[in-house]
Amino acid sequence: MSGIYLHIPFCKQACHYCDFHFSTSLKTKDLVIESMLKEIEMQKDFFSEKIKTIYFGGGTPSILSTHELEKLLDGIHKNFQVDAADLELTLEANPDDLTASKLKELSLLGVNRLSIGLQSFHEPHLRLMNRAHNAQESKECVKLAQDAGFSNLTIDLIYGIPAPDHSIWENDLSTALELNVPHISSYCLTVEQKTALGNWAKTGKFKPAEDEFAAEQFEYLVQTLKEKGYEQYEISNFAKEGYYSKHNSSYWQGKPYLGIGPGAHSFDGKKLRQYNVSNNPKYYKSILEHQKLDCEVEHLTREDGINEYLLTTLRTSWGCDIMHLKNIYQFDLKKEKELELEKMNQSGWLVWKGNKLILSESGKLFADQIASDLFL
Numbered sequence: 001m002s003g004i005y006l007h008i009p010f011c012k013q014a015c016h017y018c019d020f021h022f023s024t025s026l027k028t029k030d031l032v033i034e035s036m037l038k039e040i041e042m043q044k045d046f047f048s049e050k051i052k053t054i055y056f057g058g059g060t061p062s063i064l065s066t067h068e069l070e071k072l073l074d075g076i077h078k079n080f081q082v083d084a085a086d087l088e089l090t091l092e093a094n095p096d097d098l099t100a101s102k103l104k105e106l107s108l109l110g111v112n113r114l115s116i117g118l119q120s121f122h123e124p125h126l127r128l129m130n131r132a133h134n135a136q137e138s139k140e141c142v143k144l145a146q147d148a149g150f151s152n153l154t155i156d157l158i159y160g161i162p163a164p165d166h167s168i169w170e171n172d173l174s175t176a177l178e179l180n181v182p183h184i185s186s187y188c189l190t191v192e193q194k195t196a197l198g199n200w201a202k203t204g205k206f207k208p209a210e211d212e213f214a215a216e217q218f219e220y221l222v223q224t225l226k227e228k229g230y231e232q233y234e235i236s237n238f239a240k241e242g243y244y245s246k247h248n249s250s251y252w253q254g255k256p257y258l259g260i261g262p263g264a265h266s267f268d269g270k271k272l273r274q275y276n277v278s279n280n281p282k283y284y285k286s287i288l289e290h291q292k293l294d295c296e297v298e299h300l301t302r303e304d305g306i307n308e309y310l311l312t313t314l315r316t317s318w319g320c321d322i323m324h325l326k327n328i329y330q331f332d333l334k335k336e337k338e339l340e341l342e343k344m345n346q347s348g349w350l351v352w353k354g355n356k357l358i359l360s361e362s363g364k365l366f367a368d369q370i371a372s373d374l375f376l
């Protein structure tokens, strides 16, 4: 499965928790798009097989006009072989950008999966996070998308926001379930240093939730979505049958992907990772003035490869294939990590399905810790 990710590095305003690469100034938008089109051309030999997924992420891709999105898609179709009949074409959108006419245009463009950044339905929490939309828009945008014919929808929700008790989170989740979407991604509010929340946490203006409070909300999320028929196919991702994200599943299976745009990453599926510069002017100047991509290339060592494979696959419901580790890296996990695996078994964190090592319900609560204990 081959996929292309396009990073649209623009947002209306800076969310207080966000440390992704984006700019709130749209002045350089045309130059960035022109450079992304050039980068698409420069990378045209990246894949030998057909493209199965295209993912507009960001930033806020829905900030672009349909015409701008169309130009980028045309660039991909001109330079790559795209499996048009079976393409998953996802666009991340914020609720405030989704009008009935915009949705219709996106559908005509071929977008067949929308990822909507709702985050919450609670107005004070949306204000705390400085989201550009309000609670009413959170509720209405999904219905608008469904009316426009989008059935493959996913929404993002944030838990672990400080609150006196869990009632706001419980309300958020039950409101989300009423929307009847087939996929939900949910992440804990993390306080990154170089963000407004990070600064406020330092000065005492903001007090993050306790780990235990966030863990209780995560457990409630997992339990509630399970009862409603969602499969937790990745720690933070829940889908009804047939609605896994094909694009993200590819990442988690270690498949190759190409990232286009400032701040985007690429992986050749073997040993090479490429990180495009996370700076809009540096990105477009290097391409437009020097016909060169400003990026860093990393050659993964055997150790990196093993550790990354463990970290990503142990978060998924299909688990870690120990034969893959043996065949690709000559790493015998059972032998090398016998003691650690034994301890984890005794804690009830592991389930073996043939050669697949999968985390149990309780193991999922410690997924990252378990992976790092198995690292080379």
Ligand code: SF4
Residues within 6 Å of the ligand: 010, 011, 013, 014, 015, 018, 019, 020, 022, 058, 059, 060, 094, 117
């Ligand atoms: S809209 Fe998304 S990318 Fe932009 S600042 Fe908010 S969280 Fe970050």
